[in-house]
Each structure stands twice: as structure tokens, then as C-alpha cells.
Amino acid sequence: MSRAAALAAALVFCACRTAATRPAPAPWEAESPLQALAPPPQGVPFDLARAHGVKVTPEKVRLGRWLFFDPRLSRDGTVSCATCHDSRHAFSEQKPHSTGIEGRQGTRKAPPLVNVAFPLYDTWFWDGRVASLAEQAKGPLVNPVEMGNTLDAVVRTLAGVPGYRRAFHEAFGADRIDIDLVADALAAYQATRRSGGSAYDRYQAGDDGALSEEARDGMEVFFGRGRCNACHAGPNLTDGKFHNVGIGFAPPADAVRLGFQDPGRYAITGHPRDTGAFKTPTLRDVARHPPYMHDGSSPDLRDAVLRYFEIADNPWLDPAMHEVRIFPFDVRPLVAFLEALDGTGFEDEPPRSLPR
DSSP: OOHHHHHHHHHHHHHHHHHHHSOOOOHHHHHSOOOOOOOOOTTOOOOGGGOTTOOOOHHHHHHHHHHHTOGGGSTTSOOOHHHHSBGGGTTBOSSSSOBOGGGOBOSSOOOOOTTTTSTTOSSBTTTTOBSSHHHHHHHHHHOTTTTOOOHHHHHHHHHTOHHHHHHHHHHHSOSOOOHHHHHHHHHHHHHTOOOBOOHHHHHHTTOTTSSOHHHHHHHHHHHTTTOGGGTSOTTTTOOSOEEOOSTTBOOOSSSSSTTBSSOBTHHHHOOGGGTTBEEOOOOTTGGGSOSBSTTOOBOSHHHHHHTTTSOOOOTTOOGGGGGOOOOGGGHHHHHHHHHTTOOBSOOOOOOSSOOO
């Protein structure tokens, strides 16, 4: 055998030996292979490179997906992020209030997470109490009504799982797990939950048949005399700001609660102008997750629209609410338009297995 032939045979032997000895991927890895980052959906030109405060990579997204669906992050192992942010309902829920460990009831509805990482957002939660998507990811972990854990306990749990140690190394190149890496991975996954390509987007792109006549009438009211776009603005149909629209107001017997059981943004800033103000939610995929409002007090879209006919006037009502001009005959067209905002691109199924 010539020297060249011998060398070639040795290389083939080494390659076969390497392939034979390389460990097969674990079941959770085989079931959740790394995937290339998807392009922006139609009508929502938000590239993942512009995600707010987080660098998105396939490795972090896969890790964040496992973490998002893993109930072991909660104190008693029963509640995950996905318990309230259900992928079937645009990563919101079909309940008026979130339910945490031991059946504990919150006082607010889980907001949707579609398109949650993009430029207009610089605060998170209904009251804007954190300034990054990663910090938002930490909140439910320690909230006693939600996952009821401690940050140290979350890290200890994950560090005790060999599959997670490997995944964190692949995602971050680090031989450690800490809560900032946990939050960063969760933020990366949430950033990929983008929604677009709705009937409204297709109509805007030139498909005249994408919207029904009734939905087109509703669109004209929405962007016209109804002034809905004063708050629900831009490609994501939210201005990312805080408004008092009268929801939750009842004339107080005293001044202790200012007429609101939940004071909203006021509890964070202490500014009277923020009394009863809550962050404008995106309207994308809104038909997928009734009931509505921050307190889940509107059972369906029809009721949600009707709330703006009888706005609860109060000393802190947003001035824009006085400019709303909608009438009973606008309800069906507006609902038809809102239903036309259901898109695609955010869907996900829970992993069949999680790291062990």
C-alpha cells in the first residue's frame, strides 16, 4: 500500500471511530433541534437583531424554550411561564386572572407576549415596573402568587440537571448557571414569538380580498373618528405607553384608593397622573385570548368595544378618551376588524421532553 493510500485509510478509520464514539443527542435535544432564526413576519418589520436588550441566538432560543415550559422553575414544580402565557392563546390566557402555585389567584390577566421584544417597548408588565425583557422574566419566578420561588433556588434546581448544564454551556460558553443567564435565555425565546401575516397585513400589502367589507368598515372607524390608533399605534398596534381609560374605576367612599382597587402605574411612579393607568396591550391576535382589559373584566370583544361607549369618567382619565367617536352601529365592524388581526409565526407546542 502506498503512503498516500495508507494515510487516506487512516483518516477514514479515524472519522468512523469519531462518528461511532460521538454521543447520540439526548431525547430532549433530538426532539428540539437547533433552528435558524426566522425572518420577520409580514407586516411586522422587526428583525431579531433589533430585539430590545437581548442578543438572540439559536442556542439561547432553544434553552429559553425549555425554561419557559419547565414547571421545575416554580417552588412546587407545578407552574411554568407557559401556564399563564399559553402558546395556544398568543401567549396570553383565557382567564380573567392568572393562577399560580397552590391555586393562588392574581388580580390581573397575563398580557400577551407576541412581538414583546421590539423597539417601542422600554418597560414591561401592565404597570411598567421593569426596564428590560430579561428583568421581566425574573418577576414571575419570585412572585408569591405566581411561581413562588427564589432566584437562588431556581439556579440550584437548574444546576442540578446535567442536561441544563450542557445547554447553558452551548448557549453562553460558560461553565456556570446564574439567574442573569436564565433570564437572558428566557428573553431570547420570548423575542422570537413574533406575529404577522394577518388578514389586515395582507390587505395592507395589496390583497384587496383579504378583509371583508365589514372589517374594512371597522378599520376605517379604528383609524378614523374612533381614534383607536391614538393608543393602538404602529405595526404592533400599541404605543407602549400607559393610559387611564376608565377601566376599574368606582367612585370611592374615601380617598384612600383614589377610586381604583388597582392603581396601575401610579403604584410605581407615585405620580397622580398615572392613577389607574395601564400599558396599552398589542391588539395583534387579540381574538385568541378573551377576556379583555388588565383585570379581565370584559368577557369578549363585543363587550370590550362597548366599554368605550360608557367610559368611566374620573379625574385622571386620559384626554384622548374624550375624543373617541364611536356608535352602536360601529360595534360589529370594529369586532370584525379586530378579528382580522390574528396572525401567524408565534405558534409553538410544548417540548415533548425537558433536559434531565
